[in-house]
Amino acid sequence: xxxxxxxxxxxxxxxxxxxxxxxxxxxxxxxxxxxxxxxxxxxxxxxxxxxxxxxxxxxxxxxxxxxxxxxxxxxxxxxxxxxxxxxxxxxxxxxxxxxxxxxxxxxxxxxxxxxxxxxxxxxxxxxxxxxxxxxxxxxxxxxxxxxxxxxxxxxxxxxxxxxxxxxxxxxxxxxxxxxxxxxxxxxxxxxxxxxxxxxxxxxxxxxxxxxxxxxxxxxxxxxxxxxxxxxxxxxxxxxxxxxxxxxxxxxxxxxxxxxxxxxxxxxxxxxxxxxxxxxxxxxxxxxxxxxxxxxxxx
Numbered sequence: 001x002x003x004x005x006x007x008x009x010x011x012x013x014x015x016x017x018x019x020x021x022x023x024x025x026x027x028x029x030x031x032x033x034x035x036x037x038x039x040x041x042x043x044x045x046x047x048x049x050x051x052x053x054x055x056x057x058x059x060x061x062x063x064x065x066x067x068x069x070x071x072x073x074x075x076x077x078x079x080x081x082x083x084x085x086x087x088x089x090x091x092x093x094x095x096x097x098x099x100x101x102x103x104x105x106x107x108x109x110x111x112x113x114x115x116x117x118x119x120x121x122x123x124x125x126x127x128x129x130x131x132x133x134x135x136x137x138x139x140x141x142x143x144x145x146x147x148x149x150x151x152x153x154x155x156x157x158x159x160x161x162x163x164x165x166x167x168x169x170x171x172x173x174x175x176x177x178x179x180x181x182x183x184x185x186x187x188x189x190x191x192x193x194x195x196x197x198x199x200x201x202x203x204x205x206x207x208x209x210x211x212x213x214x215x216x217x218x219x220x221x222x223x224x225x226x227x228x229x230x231x232x233x234x235x236x237x238x239x240x241x242x243x244x245x246x247x248x249x250x251x252x253x254x255x256x257x258x259x260x261x262x263x264x265x266x267x268x269x270x271x272x273x274x275x276x277x278x279x280x281x282x283x284x285x286x287x288x289x290x291x292x293x294x295x296x297x298x
Contacts, residue, residue: 123280
């Protein structure tokens with residue numbers, strides 16, 4: 001159980017990852033507050049036994065007030081590419097010794113392979129030379145890790161393709177539901193190019209457990225990749241066809257992926273490889289994920 005000093009502030013608390021982490025932390029006795037955009041969201045939070053503030057991550061006075069009351073800050077809002085929000089947090093946290101856990105994403109590993117395979121499994125020790133499109137994310141991660149030199153207990157989490165039912169207000173993830181919805185529209189499972197590109201994946205509850213272990217055990221300046229299994233996009237498409245009774249899976253062009261999901265989604269979310277190992281989290285934090293296959297959750 002957490003003690004009475006365990007005050008947590010979460011951005012993205014009504015989202016998929018943030019809500020799931022918040023639910024688990026509250027059940028463990030942490031006092032959880034979040035940043036929400038609407039009064040109705042705040043009312044929902046309070047109905048769940050949590051509290052919060054209405055505002056945005058760019059309203060510095062609101063963020064500062066929240067940070068001053070918390071000793072753990074978890075940033076899960078849709079802002080992995082937003083250096084302004086990150087800079088605000090790092091300035092507010094400098095010299096405090098407080099924990100800042102930032103949510104990045106494994107698209108930083110993508111090589112824009114357009115559906116072709118790259119079987120290399122990245123570890124946190126391997127130096128990244130990201131593509132131009134993902135360079136800002138890697139720079140943001142590095143800045144957060146370096147803040148450990150300035151009195152911030154900084155931790156970066158790099159989730160892969162997350163699946164399963166969320167524990168908070170938002171129940172669905174992004175990638176797999178989007179692929180299922182597109183496949184239903186087309187009448188067949190969809191992959192892009194050859195579909196040989198590989199994505200690591202993990203269940204939302206295993207990810208939430210990893211966040212909590214990192215909060216409890218990680219050293220300042222730590223980064224963790226998060227996965228417990230992998231699949232090619234073609235394999236996902238074939239299973240979508242089988243499980244939903246659609247026509248056999250078929251390839252569509254990368255351009256169609258870009259037209260449907262935008263450049264980041266098409267080239268990186270569905271067209272690149274994002275293959276990595278989470279052995280560091282297992283070894284250092286004692287993480288023991290329970291779910292090993294994405295297929296039953298299609």
